Amino acid sequence: MPKFSEMEREAVRTCLMSTGKELFTQYGLKKTSVDEIVKACGIAKGSFYAFFQSKEELYYTIMQEEESFKDQKIREMLNSERSPKELLKGLFDLSFEMLETNPFLKRVQQRDEYELLIRKLPKDKLEEHIQADNRAGAELIKQWQEKQVIIDEDPEVIIGLLRSVMLLSLHREEIGDKFDQVKELLLECVTEGLLRK
Template identity: 50%
Template structure:
């Protein structure tokens, strides 16, 4: 088995991630074999296992990288001084746009590969993934509640609302030509509904 220096390891790992993503988007997890991946990368099959124990582990790592957009959006929002409803609206809409821009995430949201991924990955990996998603939303929404920007709802419920909006990205065809307007108005309505309402001044 060939030995790789650190530069070669980094190059091969990036190649596996990039070519793997292309193949998964084109054929799905089930129909993409490790042979397909190594052939696209121009490496030996044995070399694949030096980086990932299975194609599911490769798929999962690609998923983690693609979902990194959430951290970027949250970091941007922290530096903005916007009214609560606009802040929430931007979070929801930017997240929705990120899903629409990513063929890989769009595929994942359709759920085609999810059952196989759950079966093949170690249970602790899936639990960690689910908890990491929840925790990110939980911390942000709890912070906004303390700052008086959000209504006193369960942060996990708000995270679930965000996920429900993201799932709508797969129903563009069913909703027809008004899809974009529907999404904008839906997100705006949610943002207005869950943002903290300013207290009314007492009557004199």
């Protein structure tokens, strides 16, 4: 396996990430192979493992990068001058928009895709991801509770509620052509239920 200079390492890693994202988006985790990724990047298969332990780890790293971009957009929105109701509704709207317009995140949200990732990803990586999400969410919820914006409920319960709302996008087909109306009504009900009166 050839030794890469720091510049070459960065270029190869960037290629693995962008090629992986493209192939995972198009074919999914199961149907994308390490062979296809390394062929597109012009490196030996063994070199792949100098960067990632598995294709699942590559997928997870891409997912984190995409979610980081989504989180940045959410932070920008939260720093804007809006009413608490507009902020909460905006948080949901932006999250749904990112899930519906980002092809990679849309792919991650497919039932089989996420279940496969969870089964194949090392437990410590998965646990680390969940804990980081919970910490960030709990921090925001506690801030809003201190400012008397949302109800005093266990932050973990509120995080669970927010997650369950976002899972609605998995059921677009079952809900059918009324999906957008169902989503809007659900967001209105949840937003009103979380805000302090």
